[in-house]
Amino acid sequence: MASSHGCSPLFSCSSCLLMRIPPSSSTAHLDYPCCLWDRMGTRDYNPKQMAIREKVFNIIISCFKRHGAETIDSPVFELKETLTGKYGEDSKLIYDLKDQGGELLSLRYDLTVPFARYLAMNKITNIKRYHIAKVYRRDNPAMTRGRYREFYQCDFDIAGQYDAMIPDAECLKIVYEILNELDLGDFRIKVNDRRILDGMFAVCGVPDEKFRTICSTVDKLDKMAWEDVKKEMVNEKGLSEDVADRIGEYVSMQGGQDLAERLLQDPKLSQNKQACAGLTDMKLLFSYLELFQVTDKVVFDLSLARGLDYYTGVIYEAILSQTIPALVSTPAEQNGADEAGVSVGSVAGGGRYDGLVGMFDPKGRKVPCVGVSIGIERIFSIMEQKASSEKVRTTETQVLVASAQKNLLEERLKLTNALWNEGIKAEVLYKKNPKLLSQLQHCEETGIPLVAILGEQELKDGVVKLRNVVSREEVDVPRADLVDEIKKRTL
Amino acid sequence: MASSHGCSPLFSCSSCLLMRIPPSSSTAHLDYPCCLWDRMGTRDYNPKQMAIREKVFNIIISCFKRHGAETIDSPVFELKETLTGKYGEDSKLIYDLKDQGGELLSLRYDLTVPFARYLAMNKITNIKRYHIAKVYRRDNPAMTRGRYREFYQCDFDIAGQYDAMIPDAECLKIVYEILNELDLGDFRIKVNDRRILDGMFAVCGVPDEKFRTICSTVDKLDKMAWEDVKKEMVNEKGLSEDVADRIGEYVSMQGGQDLAERLLQDPKLSQNKQACAGLTDMKLLFSYLELFQVTDKVVFDLSLARGLDYYTGVIYEAILSQTIPALVSTPAEQNGADEAGVSVGSVAGGGRYDGLVGMFDPKGRKVPCVGVSIGIERIFSIMEQKASSEKVRTTETQVLVASAQKNLLEERLKLTNALWNEGIKAEVLYKKNPKLLSQLQHCEETGIPLVAILGEQELKDGVVKLRNVVSREEVDVPRADLVDEIKKRTL
Numbered sequence: 018m019a020s021s022h023g024c025s026p027l028f029s030c031s032s033c034l035l036m037r038i039p040p041s042s043s044t045a046h047l048d049y050p051c052c053l054w055d056r057m058g059t060r061d062y063n064p065k066q067m068a069i070r071e072k073v074f075n076i077i078i079s080c081f082k083r084h085g086a087e088t089i090d091s092p093v094f095e096l097k098e099t100l101t102g103k104y105g106e107d108s109k110l111i112y113d114l115k116d117q118g119g120e121l122l123s124l125r126y127d128l129t130v131p132f133a134r135y136l137a138m139n140k141i142t143n144i145k146r147y148h149i150a151k152v153y154r155r156d157n158p159a160m161t162r163g164r165y166r167e168f169y170q171c172d173f174d175i176a177g178q179y180d181a182m183i184p185d186a187e188c189l190k191i192v193y194e195i196l197n198e199l200d201l202g203d204f205r206i207k208v209n210d211r212r213i214l215d216g217m218f219a220v221c222g223v224p225d226e227k228f229r230t231i232c233s234t235v236d237k238l239d240k241m242a243w244e245d246v247k248k249e250m251v252n253e254k255g256l257s258e259d260v261a262d263r264i265g266e267y268v269s270m271q272g273g274q275d276l277a278e279r280l281l282q283d284p285k286l287s288q289n290k291q292a293c294a295g296l297t298d299m300k301l302l303f304s305y306l307e308l309f310q311v312t313d314k315v316v317f318d319l320s321l322a323r324g325l326d327y328y329t330g331v332i333y334e335a336i337l338s339q340t341i342p343a344l345v346s347t348p349a350e351q352n353g354a355d356e357a358g359v360s361v362g363s364v365a366g367g368g369r370y371d372g373l374v375g376m377f378d379p380k381g382r383k384v385p386c387v388g389v390s391i392g393i394e395r396i397f398s399i400m401e402q403k404a405s406s407e408k409v410r411t412t413e414t415q416v417l418v419a420s421a422q423k424n425l426l427e428e429r430l431k432l433t434n435a436l437w438n439e440g441i442k443a444e445v446l447y448k449k450n451p452k453l454l455s456q457l458q459h460c461e462e463t464g465i466p467l468v469a470i471l472g473e474q475e476l477k478d479g480v481v482k483l484r485n486v487v488s489r490e491e492v493d494v495p496r497a498d499l500v501d502e503i504k505k506r507t508l
Numbered sequence: 509m510a511s512s513h514g515c516s517p518l519f520s521c522s523s524c525l526l527m528r529i530p531p532s533s534s535t536a537h538l539d540y541p542c543c544l545w546d547r548m549g550t551r552d553y554n555p556k557q558m559a560i561r562e563k564v565f566n567i568i569i570s571c572f573k574r575h576g577a578e579t580i581d582s583p584v585f586e587l588k589e590t591l592t593g594k595y596g597e598d599s600k601l602i603y604d605l606k607d608q609g610g611e612l613l614s615l616r617y618d619l620t621v622p623f624a625r626y627l628a629m630n631k632i633t634n635i636k637r638y639h640i641a642k643v644y645r646r647d648n649p650a651m652t653r654g655r656y657r658e659f660y661q662c663d664f665d666i667a668g669q670y671d672a673m674i675p676d677a678e679c680l681k682i683v684y685e686i687l688n689e690l691d692l693g694d695f696r697i698k699v700n701d702r703r704i705l706d707g708m709f710a711v712c713g714v715p716d717e718k719f720r721t722i723c724s725t726v727d728k729l730d731k732m733a734w735e736d737v738k739k740e741m742v743n744e745k746g747l748s749e750d751v752a753d754r755i756g757e758y759v760s761m762q763g764g765q766d767l768a769e770r771l772l773q774d775p776k777l778s779q780n781k782q783a784c785a786g787l788t789d790m791k792l793l794f795s796y797l798e799l800f801q802v803t804d805k806v807v808f809d810l811s812l813a814r815g816l817d818y819y820t821g822v823i824y825e826a827i828l829s830q831t832i833p834a835l836v837s838t839p840a841e842q843n844g845a846d847e848a849g850v851s852v853g854s855v856a857g858g859g860r861y862d863g864l865v866g867m868f869d870p871k872g873r874k875v876p877c878v879g880v881s882i883g884i885e886r887i888f889s890i891m892e893q894k895a896s897s898e899k900v901r902t903t904e905t906q907v908l909v910a911s912a913q914k915n916l917l918e919e920r921l922k923l924t925n926a927l928w929n930e931g932i933k934a935e936v937l938y939k940k941n942p943k944l945l946s947q948l949q950h951c952e953e954t955g956i957p958l959v960a961i962l963g964e965q966e967l968k969d970g971v972v973k974l975r976n977v978v979s980r981e982e983v984d985v986p987r988a989d990l991v992d993e994i995k996k997r998t999l
Contacts, residue, residue: 057583057611061626064578064637071579083928085935087555087902088562092548092658093584093615093642114615115604117646120548124584124605135552146555151584155608167583179938183921187938194928308921310929414576430674430799437574437685438801444576447670447678463576 058158058166064411069400074149076198077171077391080191081147086173088147091131097121099377103130105229105326110154124153128172129327129370129388136176136384137377143177143384165394174388176374182298185331185369186305188389192335192365193311195391201399203338204364206314209321210299211328211368213280216292217319220285221263223256229326230254235268236322239336239362243269268320274303276317295330302331323368330369331387337364337399364392410464415507416483418445419456420471426450428471432481436469439500443469460486466507469499549649549657555902560891565640567689568662568882571682572638577664579638582622588612594621594864596720596817601645615644619663620818620861620879627667627875628868634668634875656885665879667865673789676822676860677796679880683826683856684802686882692890694829695855697805700812701790702819702859704771707783708810711776712754714747720817721745726759727813730827730853734760759811765794767808786821793822814859821860822878828855828890855883901955906998909936910947911962917941919962923972927960930991934960951977957998960990 062070081088100111100123112124125131128148136144149171158166173191175184189206196204214235218228234249243265250261270276277299286292299317306312323332367389374384418433426449436443444465446456453470460468470482470491480493483502494502553561572579591602591614603615616622619639627635640662649657664682666675680697687695705726709719725740732740734756741752761767768790777783790808797803814823858880865875909924917940927934935956937947944961951959961973961982971984974993985993 057587057613059583059585061583061630062581063630064580064635067579067581070581082904083931083933085903085905085933088558089555090553090558090561092550092552093644094550094658096548113606113608115606117604122548139552139554144555153584167585175938177938180917180940183917183938186921190925190928305921308918309925411578412576413573426671426674427799430677430796434681434800437681440574442574442576447666447668447674449671 058156060165065404065409066397066401068409068411069404070397073199073393073396073400074171077195077393078147078149080194080198081173083194084145084173084187084191086145086147088149089132089135090148090150091125091128091135093151093153094122094124095131095134097123099123099134100126100130103325103327103373103376105324106233107154107324110156112153112155125150126154127152128170128390129174129373132172132174132176132388133370133373133384133386134377136374136386137382141176141384145173145175147171147173168394171391171393172388173391174386176384176386178385182302182305182331185387186302186309188367188387189302189306189315189333190309190311192333192389192391193309193314196335196337196364199396199400201337201339201364201396204314204335205316205338206311206333206335206365207316207318207321208299208302208331208333209318210295210331212291212295212330213286213299213319214322216286216289216295217264217267219291220289221267222260223264227254227256231256231264232322233324235264235320236324238268238320238322270319271316273312273315273317274300274307277303298331323366327370327373328368329371332368333366333389334363335365336362339399362395364395365389366392408464412444412463412465413442414444414463414465415442416444416467416469416503417456417460417465418443418469418471419451419453421453422472423450425471428476432469432471436500436503441500441503457486467503469503549647551656556895556900557888557892559900559902560895561888564690564884564887564891565662568686568884569638569640571685571689572664574685575636575664575678575682577636577638579640580623580626581639581641582616582619582626584642584644585613585615586622586625588614590614590625590868591617591621594816594818594867596815597724598645598815601647603644603646616641617645618643619661619881620665620864623663623665623667623879624861624864624875624877625868627865627877628873632667632875636664636666638662638664659885662882662884663879664882665877667875667877669876673793673796673822676878677793677800679858679878680793680797680806680824681800681802683824683858683880683882684800684805687826687828687855690887690891692828692830692855692887695805695826696807696829697802697824697826697856698807698809698812699790699793699822699824700809701786701822703782703786703821704777704790704810705813707777707780707786708755708758711780711783712758713751714755718745718747722747722755723813724815726755726811727815729759729811729813761810762807764803764806764808765791765798768794789822814857818861818864819859820862823859824857824880825854826856827853853886855886856880857883899955903935903954903956904933905935905954905956906933907935907958907960907994908947908951908956909934909960909962910942910944912944913963914941916962919967923960923962927991927994932991932994948977958994960994 094114097113101108104111104126111126114122114124128150132146132148149169151167152170153167155166156164158164173188175187189208192206214232215228218231223231231250231254234246234254237249238246247261247265250256250264251258277296280286281293281296286296303312303317306315321332321334323334367387369385369387371383371385374386375381416436418429418436420429429445433443433445446459457468459465466486468484468486470484472482475482475493478493479496481496481499482491483494483499484491585605588604592599595602595617602617605613605615619641623639640660642658643661644658646657647655649655664679666678680699683697705723706719709722714722722741722745725737725745728740729737738752738756741747741755742749768787771777772784772787777787794803794808797806812823812825814825858878860876860878862874862876865877866872907927909920909927911920920936924934924936937950948959950956957977959975959977961975963973966973966984969984970987972987972990973982974985974990975982
């Protein structure tokens with residue numbers, strides 16, 4: 018019996034999550050049930066998805082290049098110890114390689130730690146680079162929300178000792194440009210500063226050793242109501258109600274430069290050195306954002322915390338305003354209440370991490386860094402959905418070399434070869450005597466705009482019949498003019 | 509004491525290969541000795557290497573697109589069982605992931621098996637696709653020859669039931685085009701057919717069960733003399749001298765279409781069905797290669813065997829004629845006699861594999877395939893070496909926004925922002941008051957051709973001083989014409 022969501026009859030998909038593929042010998046046939054991807058948390062990209070991916074990457078890379086960035090690449094695995102102690106509680110999500118002799122290795126978890134390792138290893142003290150590559154997390158996959166175990170990150174970082182907030186402002190400008198150009202609807206970029214958070218925790222009476230764990234709890238405010246966050250602070254993290262309420266007042270605050278100015282006058286915060294440094298920088302940041310004309314989308318939001326340990330200053334996160342309907346529902350997710358239209362949530366995030374490079378340098382030499390990571394998988398999900406009803410071309414072929422008559426394979430191959438040699442993107446069907454209809458159908462299916470038709474008469478006349486696939490118009494073109502004519506028509 | 513090849517004093521590099529990095533806690537400083545990469549067999553790509561890589565990829569992708577190919581992508585890991593039994597003796601080189609619960613996974617070993625798995629899983633019966641991605645092999649690294657444990661493959665494959673040898677000929681045409689355009693000097697493409705090899709083994713008296721292992725031995729003829737290959741056949745593989753000598757006669761043969769015709773008349777081979785089928789196809793292949801104008805580089809060579817199990821028909825391999833001097837010598841390699849100038853060897857290879865997709869289909873449905881893989885790492889090595897003395901730009905920045913005077917940061921940022929908004933690739937130094945000299949130096953170091961200089965006078969006049977970095981010529985350009993002027997000068 019075939020299962021309800023299209024699995025092979027060999028497998029009972031009602032128990033999808035427990036099911037195992039039977040062990041196979043080298044000659045046994047493997048079968049891939051539909052739910053395998055759900056379990057593995059990875060996916061293939063088909064040609065249509067790749068065409069969309071290429072478009073998205075082109076927009077992002079153009080932006081990075083417009084801002085003068087170079088690019089680097091690093092291996093997919095790092096020494097296990099390189100990743101140790103960089104990701105807080107999330108370290109359990111790191112994929113390890115099996116110990117087959119030699120160094121212990123893990124798949125990279127992000128591109129930031131490899132970047133810091135690269136800088137320290139090569140003693141680089143300033144660079145502006147982007148890096149687009151896949152990273153790996155053994156997280157619970159949620160494919161409908163574009164959350165995979167293997168996913169792309171697009172990182173842009175500026176390393177170097179510079180005057181305050183100038184590179185930080187450029188990172189925000191980049192997020193703004195990319196989200197605008199991708200045309201994903203309205204968005205907001207929340208900004209905060211780890212020093213402001215720490216100062217706030219201090220003046221609210223949070224003990225020093227609880228800063229990081231309370232920070233993690235505050236970070237949940239984008240998914241949980243304040244009441245629940247407060248409960249976690251009090252019941253699980255052991256804060257007093259008083260302290261939690263004081264935090265609650267601060268984290269409800271949102272604004273711009275004005276809020277930074279107001280908080281610099283706050284009787285408690287103004288007494289805290291860390292907070293003052295953060296707030297002064299926040300003011301300066303907004304003055305640069307004003308010059309960069311992006312303040313309409315940027316909000317100083319005291320509830321933004323971000324999970325990672327390594328941030329030391331400004332942090333930010335971009336959120337799309339729209340929700341997307343679930344693409345495919347997995348049984349596990351169907352239980353979720355919010356799955357009819359899930360919020361795509363954060364599509365970019367980053368911040369300043371001035372201490373990370375020093376962790377990899379034998380002498381602890383610091384290289385200040387600030388950067389941003391674009392959450393490209395969620396963006397792919399949205400773009401794919403937008404394109405789901407559209408026809409997307411997956412090849413760039415300009416012309417198909419065809420014939421209506423038999424025994425012209427050699428002539429077709431000769432002409433195709435000549436076109437390739439002249440730089441024309443050309444195809445020919447791999448059949449001795451294909452029907453004209455199937456040649457035209459191939460063009461219609463794949464969007465090839467032109468057909469170059471050869472026949473005995475055309476060969477005799479030294480011409481090629483050039484057909485426009487859409488209009489069905491045909492015109493005889495002298496062989497010598499063919500390349501120019503194709504170029505002209507497929508500009 | 510610092511070691512002779514630049515390691516940190518913490519490590520004794522005389523015992524490089526045995527050395528371990530000391531275990532570190534999250535706050536301990538990691539140090540990366542120079543020999544770590546040699547041991548791991550991986551490498552970072554720096555911006556200059558990336559610029560070269562981008563150039564190489566562009567040439568290859570343009571060629572694939574010119575031939576009408578789509579592209580796909582697949583996860584970096586596959587189910588372990590997907591890879592089982594596909595690579596013969598080389599299976600021991602597969603990287604496994606640690607069992608952390610869930611499916612057992614391995615890093616992909618090539619792009620061909622994932623492609624076949626993709627076709628079977630999605631029931632695709634015809635496609636022409638390319639796939640450029642990294643693959644993983646726990647081989648002995650030989651970085652000077654461009655052999656890494658993580659390396660790129662660039663694969664182009666044609667799947668589908670077509671008339672004989674037409675897609676096969678296109679694959680060879682593609683290798684020819686790419687090697688020509690990369691401008692790597694002279695090359696040859698050797699062609700053979702598994703059916704010819706099998707027929708040859710049969711008529712020489714090799715027992716059926718030894719076909720594959722003798723095939724592996726024949727494959728060593730590009731690195732070993734015939735005498736040594738013969739020794740291996742007789743002493744290790746248990747062939748009689750007679751049989752080996754008969755093989756020796758055949759594998760010394762090289763030619764073109766004429767050789768195929770001659771062997772079709774060979775009293776022994778002509779009695780073997782397999783060999784005849786292979787030879788007839790070889791004749792046909794050469795007739796298409798003639799039409800594609802590539803026969804000047806293609807040789808029918810009976811010694812070509814190729815290691816992989818899955819080939820069923822035509823096989824081929826491209827070899828560069830030039831040798832390259834070793835880039836960096838590792839102690840292990842310095843012992844090698846041939847290291848002064850190593851032959852780069854094979855830079856592309858492939859063939860027909862009609863049975864592989866069927867191994868992944870529950871009903872064993874076959875999808876005939878033929879493809880080629882470009883050995884891009886060796887090509888990178890050569891290109892990097894060529895470029896080692898050249899200056900390669902790693903950014904595309906058109907203009908640096910600069911100032912000779914103090915207190916003009918805001919004006920610099922404003923102008924930079926305006927240029928970004930107009931699509932100009934622009935940079936600005938992240939300093940409040942940088943010296944003009946350091947701004948000009950930045951341009952010279954990174955190859956930025958233009959500087960847009962702002963000063964009090966220029967601001968008053970509504971102009972920008974545009975300076976050509978190389979010629980040092982300066983001209984005042986009205987602010988309104990600046991974008992056009994920059995575009996004109998950086999076409």
